[in-house]
Amino acid sequence: MKCKKCLFIYVQFILLMLFFYNFGSQSNDSFTNPQQNFESTLSPPKTDNLEEALLKLNEKLLLSENKEFSQNGEDGVIQEILKQFLNKNRGNYVEIGAGNGIESNTRYLRENNKWNGISFDFNNNNQKLNVMMQKITHMNILKILKKFKIDHNLDLLSIDTDFSDYWILEKILSEYHPKIVIHEINQQPPDECVSVTKLNGLALWDNNSKYYGASICAYFCLAYRFDYSMIYCESQGINCFWIQNDILREKFGKLSINAIRNVLNATFLFKEQKEKYQEQNRRSWTQIEKVKFYSKPNIVNF
Numbered sequence: 001m002k003c004k005k006c007l008f009i010y011v012q013f014i015l016l017m018l019f020f021y022n023f024g025s026q027s028n029d030s031f032t033n034p035q036q037n038f039e040s041t042l043s044p045p046k047t048d049n050l051e052e053a054l055l056k057l058n059e060k061l062l063l064s065e066n067k068e069f070s071q072n073g074e075d076g077v078i079q080e081i082l083k084q085f086l087n088k089n090r091g092n093y094v095e096i097g098a099g100n101g102i103e104s105n106t107r108y109l110r111e112n113n114k115w116n117g118i119s120f121d122f123n124n125n126n127q128k129l130n131v132m133m134q135k136i137t138h139m140n141i142l143k144i145l146k147k148f149k150i151d152h153n154l155d156l157l158s159i160d161t162d163f164s165d166y167w168i169l170e171k172i173l174s175e176y177h178p179k180i181v182i183h184e185i186n187q188q189p190p191d192e193c194v195s196v197t198k199l200n201g202l203a204l205w206d207n208n209s210k211y212y213g214a215s216i217c218a219y220f221c222l223a224y225r226f227d228y229s230m231i232y233c234e235s236q237g238i239n240c241f242w243i244q245n246d247i248l249r250e251k252f253g254k255l256s257i258n259a260i261r262n263v264l265n266a267t268f269l270f271k272e273q274k275e276k277y278q279e280q281n282r283r284s285w286t287q288i289e290k291v292k293f294y295s296k297p298n299i300v301n302f
């Protein structure tokens, strides 16, 4: 540019354009921001009918069960949880133990809701559904999540490796804060606060026995430790769902987490197993103390 004055005017013009552009898009945002149009399907209850609201939520989740690609009714439950609690169209997920991805907890989110995410399985690859073959243990999981640049505040984590879920999940929660957590349980009586498996990163399910995973009570306490509440277990009693307490507080207003824990307690959420748990191998279980506070529990081996 030959004249200095022209350059000055030109720069001023650009700055002015930028100003209007910014101004325009900001005011536009406030009209399109879905947060402002969002209407919760459950109106915030007064504290005295919190119990009613939580039981109603549980009933709603039961009615919402629907199987598209999930093992049981998880697909429908996830959709209802999103409708109730997560005000967003797109989200991200991690699924650990997704098999070949065809039957999984996140395929419907991926294909129907257009979510992004990554799945891992020790035995399968599936490029189309972004399933990576990778053996996940409590020792390598943080490194792997870091390698794939997983958002620390991801929307949904599903875990079902048939063995060390408790220990892997505990490790993940030490650094990551998924809004929704789904996991398998070992269907022992709800007052048994045990991880069936010992902390052994390399072990796998024997494909036959009941020696895998952890009890509902163990997960119930784990949720509490990391500021989550277990809000539902699907009707086959295999998979349970947690949500961050902050999200519950947003919906239900100021509330006592203990009040939630009393209404949606492990005994209530537990669905009777069809086949009674056999007491075999009890000596190799790990007892996990019920925790009342946010402290790490003492772990006692039988």
Ligand SMILES: *[C@@H]1O[C@H](CO)[C@@H](O)[C@H](O)[C@H]1NC(C)=O
Residues within 6 Å of the ligand: 123, 204, 205, 206, 207
């Ligand atoms: C269980 O079955 C899978 C294949 O379905 C196999 O890869 C795995 O090694 C088996 N686990 C054990 C402990 O035998």
Ligand SMILES: *[C@@H]1O[C@H](CO)[C@@H](O)[C@H](O)[C@H]1NC(C)=O
Residues within 6 Å of the ligand: 262, 263, 264, 265, 267, 268
């Ligand atoms: C568990 O929850 C159910 C349903 O809210 C309630 O009726 C029951 O009294 C609770 N049990 C305990 C031990 O808190």
